[in-house]
Amino acid sequence: MSDTHTVINQVPLLEGYNLFTSDQPLVEAVAREQAEQGENTEWARDLLVDYGGVAGSQESYEWGRLANTHEPQFMSHDRFGNRIDEVTFHPAWHALMRQSMRYSVHNRPWNDTRVGANVARSAQHYLLVQTEAGHACPITMTFAALPALRHQPDVAAEWEPRLLANEYDPRFIPADQKTSATIGMAMTEKQGGSDVRANTTRAEPIAGGGPGGEYRLTGHKWFCSAPMSDAFLTLAQTDAGLSCFLVPRFRPDGSRNDIRIQRLKSKLGNRSNASSEIEYQDTWGRMLGEEARGINTIIEMVHHTRLDCISGSAGIMRQALAQAVHHARHRSAFGKRLRDHDLMASVLADLSLELEGAVALMARVARAYDAADDEHERAFARIATAIGKFWVCKRAPHMIYEAMECLGGNGYVEESMLPRLYREAPVNAIWEGSGNVICLDVLRAIAREPESLPALLAEIRLGTSGHADLERELAELQSQLAQRDGIERRARTIVEKMGVLLQASLLVRHGPAAVADGFRAARLGGSGRIYGTMPASIDCDAIIERATPTN
Ligand SMILES: Cc1cc2nc3c(=O)[nH]c(=O)nc-3n(C[C@H](O)[C@H](O)[C@H](O)COP(=O)(O)OP(=O)(O)OC[C@H]3O[C@@H](n4cnc5c(N)ncnc54)[C@H](O)[C@@H]3O)c2cc1C
Incomplete structure (x- = not known):
């Protein structure tokens, strides 16, 4: 209690809850993409229910805070003047690494023969980054290195057992x-x-x-x-x-x-x-x-790190959205909850649609990695990974910024976690191929891997039938692709269209009506350039309900 006043109208802490079970779009996307593989999906659900609780525990949030407050320290020399080139980390960093490796986020598809391991792992990675995204970097690189290492079987034979082990060992020894x-x-x-x-x-x-x-x-x-x-x-x-x-x-x-x-x-x-x-x-x-x-060898690694850029961006978007929706449910202004103000509902629903699209795309692309023996899926993964890497990562900073604003001044303050998420957001677009480079890579895929564009278009077409707006956008995309002159200049336009169309197609087929209709109206129907400028017809309540973090 304060001496001068009673603290009211501040929201309860949103930490220490199950990040998986509280995330309806994710639960549905994982079940769907596992079921598409024709196998029992229960194992993945059980894993993610367990992992969602661990990754979202109060302890994980605290480790995330500590690991970012106490930054790594570089020591060039020891106290006797010997060069050592070592970096030391706060124990919270090691705790996060230990936890993530215990749950195989650094190796699942290589270690887990069950069908659907990539979908499950991408979902894990999406959950992992929500409490601490920095340690996802070594986790991702370790995961992604193995396919490249296998280009050299004798070296792979030596290193693979170490990468497949789940006991984190931070010792600086051979x-x-x-x-x-x-x-x-x-x-x-x-x-x-x-x-x-x-x-x-x-x-x-x-x-x-x-x-x-x-x-x-x-x-x-x-x-x-x-x-x-x-x-x-x-x-x-x-x-x-x-x-x-x-x-x-x-x-x-x-x-x-x-x-x-x-x-x-x-x-x-x-x-x-x-x-x-x-x-x-x-x-x-x-x-x-x-x-x-060398590029041919290391590109295998890059292909997998780009997959993680999608889930990494989607994950921090989810954490930002969860905090925003939670805040608006509990905070009141001008006599009613923020959530019940029409304009706030419009913003929250728009942010929720962004996440719906990101999660659907992430899970669908991950499924293509599970089916890497299938030619169509391999071709789809080749192009859709680049599209997702471009589009989802590009959307993250603006989306997280708007989520931050939903918390008002509290959102700008470090304790809210939103500043950390916001600072994290641009990096997924920059590393592993910056935006332009990725768009040019999509053009390269189309030119050099002739199966990739048909695989993408076939996937989009699964959702266009009977929807004039999707048909129109798809025709516009094909017309853009058909004009070879100046195509490099138009590469961002093309890849953006591909990203939105892929998301729309997935949501039309698999999302509830409010989400599918909302996404089409908001992303294909001529809304404004900022979040919260959607047509009035959109069922904001139904969309926000799905984004609300409730266990
Ligand atoms: C936090 C962080 C960690 C990193 N960790 C690693 C790591 O562990 N290992 C590692 O190897 N690298 C790492 N990187 C480097 C990262 O991968 C590069 O920064 C990235 O690939 C871009 O390269 P660059 O910085 O040299 O920029 P440049 O290549 O100079 O590109 C600058 C800009 O020009 C654009 N551009 C480039 N070519 C074209 C073109 N043909 N047409 C149009 N536009 C173009 C790019 O899209 C970009 O926007 C890290 C970067 C960051 C920020």
Whole structure:
């Protein structure tokens, strides 16, 4: 009690609840995409009910806060002057890593033979980022590294058991002495991140070289996140061209490999995660896959990290929306709950539609990874991952900003968590292929993988029949694609249309009428450019109801 007044009209804390069971669109999307695979879906539901409680526990929220308040510290030297290149983390970071690895978020599809493992894992990743998104970086990179490692079976045979282990082991010792290992990625250099062919890091063979062979690498990497990982997939030039290498923190003889951390980046968000600048000097590594085919090898990793950019963005959007809807249910102004004011309802419903689209797209794309042996699904995954990476990640910052505003001044204050979510939001659009690069990648997929566009259009068409607005938009998309002149200039227009159409098609087929009709009216019907400018016909109450976090 305050001495001067009674505190009223502040909302109860929304923490310590089941992030899965309280999220109706997610529950439905997971069940749907599992059922589409024709198998018993119960295992995934049981897993996610369990994990949703753990990821959303009060303790997880607290770890998230602590890991971002007490940022990682870089130590170049020990107290005796020896170079050590170590980064130390708050115990909360380790607790989060331990929890996420215990639940296999870093390896599920490679470890879990049940049908639907990718859908379940994407849902887990979506839940994980809601309390702490920074540690998702090493979790994702470790998950994504395995398909690239398999380009070199002898190296994969050595490392796979470590990546498939679920006991987190943060000790800075050689990987063969550890219970598990994590993997990072070192592609970006000062002169270019998107244009990795401009990499200048050199790799010299030690004894002949070639696939699986030993090399000495010399050069730098301008961004290298999770520098305490046990090894890094690295791009470097040989005489033949850009090649991929696995560079561990320790050499085979147990001595420290020469990976010098120059400094940690001071970043807008993602602050619990150490992102560093590193230098290699005669640093030991082994070639993965064919020489001069480095992009071909590492692209397998990038394909999977992009999948996580979708679930990562969707997850933080969900957390922001849940806080906004919760706030508006409990806070009153001008004599009634915020939620009951027409204009607030319009904003909340619009934000809810954004999430409905993001979740439906995320789960559908994840299902395509489960069916990677199916040619159609593989072609669909190729193009839809890029579309989802572009569209969902682009929507996140604005969406989270509007959710923040729903909380008024409290939303701008760190304790509300919204500032952290907002600072986190842009990074998924920047890394793993920034917006323009992704749009150009969609055009590349269309040109080089002729099955990809038909697979996308077939999926969209499943929902267009009888809906003039969808038919019209699809015809407009096809007309845009047919005009080859200036297509690069129009790439954002095209990929945005693809993203919206894919979401609309999914929601028309699978969403309740209020959501499907609302999404069409709001995204295809000429609403304004900001959230909350939808046609009056939309059933806001029904849409918000689904977004309301209730256990
Ligand atoms: C927090 C954080 C962590 C990161 N961690 C890692 C990591 O662990 N490992 C790693 O390798 N990298 C990492 N990165 C680097 C990241 O992947 C790159 O920043 C990203 O790929 C962009 O590269 P760049 O910064 O060199 O920008 P540039 O390549 O210079 O691009 C700048 C802008 O130009 C646009 N652009 C580029 N080419 C074209 C074109 N042809 N047409 C039109 N527009 C174009 C891009 O879309 C972008 O908007 C990290 C980045 C961040 C922010």
